[in-house]
Amino acid sequence: MPLDPLTLRPLAPSETATYLAPAKVNLGLSVRGLRTDGYHELHSVMVPLVVGDELEIAAADTLTLRVEGAALPTDERNLVYRAARAYLDAAGVSGGATITLRKRLPLASGLGGGSSDAATTLMALARLFPAPVNLPALALTLGADVPFFLLGQAALAQGIGDVLTPLPVPQVPLVLVNPGVEVSARDAYAWLDEEEAFTPPLDVEGLLAALTAQHELPTFNALQGPVAARHAPIQAALAALLTAGLRSPLMSGSGATCFALAASDAQAHAAAQALQAQHPAWWVVATRTL
Known part of the structure; x- marks a missing residue:
């Protein structure tokens, strides 16, 4: 499961760590209506699973992403890359990271794979480069489902999916x-x-x-x-x-x-x-x- 950067010792810059980016299922999903901002008002029970993608992350001079198991872009078109860039910039890190994403989940599958990959990237980099960054706020800029994966537990998701109550x-x-x-x-x-x-x-x-x-x-x-x-x-x-x-x-x-x-x-x-x-x-x- 994703590791909470607030409860773990910081990694040394030379260390490489591997993380599970868990899938999720919606045990229920109600769409209450269309909001004036174009988003939908949701009422959903989201639960993380013990299966998911895998991320390997280590400090480096520049930011690079490699993807195994799927034909995905490795630049700013990839949500993992955007998450990493967003955290490094917010934390004021001059260097970067080498990231390997191993896709185990099907693409566009309703399991939250991309959102989980992004959230796990944020948490891993916060552990590698500790800084006073508001991870939930940063996560929301990447996608409505991304903050859920910072919790590491089931939750009732309301609003656009960003109002979370642990269950x-x-x-x-x-x-x-x-x-x-x-x-x-x-x-x-x-x-x-x-x-x-x-x-x-x-x-x-x-x-x-x-x-x-x-x-x-x-x-x-x-x-x-x-x-x-x-x-x-x-x-x-x-x-x-x-x-x-x-x-x-x-x-x-x-x-x-x-x-x-x-x-x-x-x-x-x-x-x-x-x-x-x-x-x-x-x-x-x-x-x-x-």
Whole structure:
């Protein structure tokens, strides 16, 4: 999981550290409406997972980024690079850093990979180059989801996703399935706007109680209907998770990754193996919440 720079000793400039940039799922996502500033008012339960991308970071004379596992740019078009540049400038660091990003998560998948990579970069550089920088404020300039990943725990996200209230979500095993579809968050929200299919707040207390009791979750994803209607593979993924004996299948974020809860780690791993065998082209992972 991301390391909190405020509770750890500073790294020596010669040290290289490796960090997990955790994925997230939305255990529920309500889109309350469109704001006057063009953003959407959200009410979502976001939970980090023990699976994610990997970042290796060390001090250097200049800022350089290398990406493994995906064909992504390595300059200011990359959110990790922008996060690093933003922190180094805010901290007044004259040097830079060598960063290697190892992509383990699918791209444009609703798992928050890019936002988590950016937040982890900020925390890693704050540990490497300690300075009185307001990380949450800096994170928000990079994206609405980035501040969530500074928390390192589940939270109720409101506003545009930047008003965060930590939640006591129990550790839960689950299975992630991505059917190989990339979904633009911009498109997902535009489709919702076309239908004006805005939704009421989530039943957060009911959701937490259902997680503890291993019951079906009283939840929904407001984006799931508009997105799944345009991407049949997402419908297939949700159906496959249910057929595999898992509960409460749901699309995460703007998709295309879907997930469902398991009663145990053993059930999650068995279901993931079965799903991978049935759908070899899909990305399937058994994991759990942090």
